[in-house]
Amino acid sequence: MRVAVVGCGVIGRSWIRVFTRAGHDVRVWDANPAAQDAALIWHESERLRAGTPGPMPQAAASLGEALDGAVYVQESGPEVLEAKRALYAALDAAAPPGAILASSTSTLDMTAIAAALPGAARCIVAHPVNPPHVVPVVEVLGGASTTPETVETTCTILRQAGQVPVLLNRYVPGFLLNRMQAALVREAISLVQSGVADVEAVDAVIQQGLGLRWALMGPFGVANTNADGGVREYFTRYGGSFEWLMNELGETPMFTPELIEEIGRQVDAMVGGTSHEVLRAWRDRMVERITTLKEQDTP
């Protein structure tokens, strides 16, 4: 199956890896030839590191060449509505009939991007976590004109490529993932800003506490295992405490330069000189190992 990867930033290059690893014939295009070259060089080093060859992706000389024969297009261009609209008009005009046009957008509504296009039915959001070749989840969400067949085929293609598609019923800002992240980050910053604890303490409570469970179960799964009678007993017993605590939570902070510098200073103290590149490489290889553990032992 031929897949076109359009847009070769940090997200796009990782999608190349997802689809070649799945055995697909991947054509790659970026409006900026230097970005296209850089992505293919990154991909080659990643392919060698992983030791799972798969077919080589092909650089396309034009958008038309990238789309030629494609069954699925994964677009990861700039997050600007007007740019996305222009790109989708070009994709819809040039892609083979029936090819799915999926966007990595984390913020935009496909209704706003594709409403006016003849091929609006085949346009869809498939928002990954960075980087998708490491973190499996992909938020999938149609626009007003997207057909159920487009949704279904997108989920099938992603699932066959080893991702975990998650379906949203309608558009909300931030989808699921960035909303839940924002909820946690808001309270984390509030605790630091009000002096209850420092950055290192707040992070420790997640990475040595709550996060160990959340790598295995979401908040509902955790609630289900935290009471002997399951989730109904848990929320019946603790619902009142949750309501009370939820109304005590911190407000949205202002991201002033002073707040950002204070957080930066405390993060510097926490990481003690380890660069964020080293930390990120560790994070990504450990995520892969945890994912492997979860594949080897299921409940």
Place this chain on the structure above:
Amino acid sequence: MRVAVVGCGVIGRSWIRVFTRAGHDVRVWDANPAAQDAALIWHESERLRAGTPGPMPQAAASLGEALDGAVYVQESGPEVLEAKRALYAALDAAAPPGAILASSTSTLDMTAIAAALPGAARCIVAHPVNPPHVVPVVEVLGGASTTPETVETTCTILRQAGQVPVLLNRYVPGFLLNRMQAALVREAISLVQSGVADVEAVDAVIQQGLGLRWALMGPFGVANTNADGGVREYFTRYGGSFEWLMNELGETPMFTPELIEEIGRQVDAMVGGTSHEVLRAWRDRMVERITTLKEQDTP
């Protein structure tokens, strides 16, 4: 070193394991002899399962016998202020001079529990995650009269037993852990209640997405690795989007019987007949494996 475990519920019995595993001489007491027996039977099966013997804990015939010679007391009694006050008066009267009196309370303020006691200086909160023999983090927090020496010794004893003590500068309801959990649960429930996605989708975004990172890094560590320029660049670039999204987040839900039943129904569909006991056993052994992975490979 002798440790007294006072209160033998699900938290107390797990503390027995933490301290015997660390090689301590543990004396166990509960006001209810049946609970004391049940905890010791659970502990024996857990000890055999883990294959790391350690010394046997001793059942005490009275609170005084449990406290005799103890250097550290871990109390896990009922979460009721008046009961806690009465228990701390008894502990302070009977424990050897200088023994630390640490409470597993998840909600109460040590100032309110111990203010009137002669030994208020040695009373402290050491709030674990359930179960502490699996999840390392412990929130540590003194009352108004607690001395820095008590805080320091408590952290040292916990650290030597393999836990990760995390220090709070002052009391807030829910401490760090339950506040951050409540922030995430609030948004998760809001997304389900407003029909944006179902329980399974929301949980998948955590356990196949955000949670994989949070097992390794807290929200500040993640922010630090999500931009090439580190945490300052991340919050400078995305602070505006975060502010906007944080102001869009859902409100505190009412935990009505209808909401709880709807969540229960969707959790039933998600787990497909797997009991919460089986899921909990899987969760706990996987948390141990992830913790081992993190010990073997550090950044």
